[in-house]
Amino acid sequence: MDYDRYDRIRAVQWQGDHLRLLDQRLLPQEERWIDCTSAAQVTQAIKDLAVRGAPAIGIAAAWGVVLAAKQGEPLVPALAMLRAARPTAVNLMWALDRMKARIDAGADAAALEREAQAIQDEDLAANRHMGELGAGLIAPQSGVLTHCNTGSLATSGFGTALGVIRAGVASGRIEQVYAGETRPWQQGARLTMWELVRDGIPAKLIADSAASHLMRSGAVQWVIVGADRIAANGDTANKIGTYQLAIAARHHGVKFMVVAPSSTVDMATASGEDIEIELRESAELLSVAGRRTVVEGADAWNPVFDVTPADLIDAIVTERGVIERPTTLAMQAMFGR
């Protein structure tokens, strides 16, 4: 399958001595790159959402550790600083744990560089494999709806949910893609549409609140989303709005698929109730594109993730395989305890 046609974007690029990040806050208006030469800069880029998407955050953090090692910084504080950059995505913790294991084993900067590269390369391979697994679940001539951005920008490349969509389009199973705007940051509008248009994939943007009306029209057979953390029972934390889509999908008999590398699975978290949900500033909702849209004195409630219970999920796709109708037992069988 001609996947390369659908995999031409690399948002996290190691340059041998520094890390280049495509600033996702400025897309699609501007393609500006940020050069990070220290772990502190990488931490800031994660905090500021210049780099976003659970897998991409993990990969960037791994390169942050390499930068600290190359500069002779103490690595324990660097790990702690990077770990604290975002609370919800478990890939960040997973990547840093993997780097820490190498540090504890006495790895030098060159060995850490190889480890970070392995994390990045494995993520890309996982995405391509997940793409095939997920697309295999989709019937020909399907329409699908996705949320947020889970594409090349959010990963090492190809994407998780968007990887399944790319593979589904490449194999002729998916005929039409709908992308939710994903307020307040508009990742769907700004980033996913950017990727889909670049790839020439038939796509339409919708308001997040139009999803149920779309489902009722019969235009979509699957909702396909990524994940920031998957608990041991299959409960899935992902971008705010995912839970609402899962409820709507079940109501309409539309199937719901979660696509994420196994590094997103957190078997130490029993259920979604134990997942910390990041609450961000009101200001993100009170302004749009830097312009105040809401009256002065107004307040907002701005949770940026939510939890979709496992019983609303039809399939969890990781590079290790597909779990349909996830349960703790099925999760344990694939991911251990």
Next chain:
Amino acid sequence: MDYDRYDRIRAVQWQGDHLRLLDQRLLPQEERWIDCTSAAQVTQAIKDLAVRGAPAIGIAAAWGVVLAAKQGEPLVPALAMLRAARPTAVNLMWALDRMKARIDAGADAAALEREAQAIQDEDLAANRHMGELGAGLIAPQSGVLTHCNTGSLATSGFGTALGVIRAGVASGRIEQVYAGETRPWQQGARLTMWELVRDGIPAKLIADSAASHLMRSGAVQWVIVGADRIAANGDTANKIGTYQLAIAARHHGVKFMVVAPSSTVDMATASGEDIEIELRESAELLSVAGRRTVVEGADAWNPVFDVTPADLIDAIVTERGVIERPTTLAMQAMFGR
């Protein structure tokens, strides 16, 4: 009850020889008024969304007929022009039918002016009455979620759903209000928050996609919305996103209330399937606040209303009374055939 404290905004003002409309596209940044001296200008203001909200559109259109009469314009074409300004809101048709009945009975401009004033006055009285009826359904210490703008800006004053919220706050039943942004026009963010902050009502803005997460938290007991058209079986057309809220409310055991004057009820439309849903330009989704946010070449699907089936509605409140769990029989008993 001190309703006047919560009823200080008049967005549609007859000035004796022209109609003043508060331009709702510019709020909350700017309070600019539009002076209409002809039916054509009123039509344009409705088309351009300078005036919006089903009852306000009907009232403005009635004044448009008065302007045509005062200018000696032929009234049949004026009625047709005004009627075609927006397709979904039935109040527009209702108000114009009422004006047409007076025209057919030989009314002069002065009589038409009295009729338009009656339409406007009756709307305000209906809103106050609906406020009491709706608030009576709400238990003390409740939190409520609303969508779009259904307040003084959308009506002659006080509001429909927002009128119930005002009455609920005034009577101490409602402690916290949440307002959905209501993409793409942001009526909730721009207009409802403007009204709530002016009234000193405790309110928080949320992203439309955060509604389910909010409901799961237990913070809201009722979703309260307006309507653009209520069919004979209780199916309700309203702002895009309403249907999604109704599905989420039912999923969480949150109650769902529709508030609208009886002029919104269209017994000639059997069910929601017969309601025309206005599809607007992609451009409204591709830009935010006049700035392009989506890559060039992208397409969008922009339905601006949806239909909530009666079986997801716990109460329809009109000035004639409350219908719980609406059915065609109950609707016929209250509204005739």
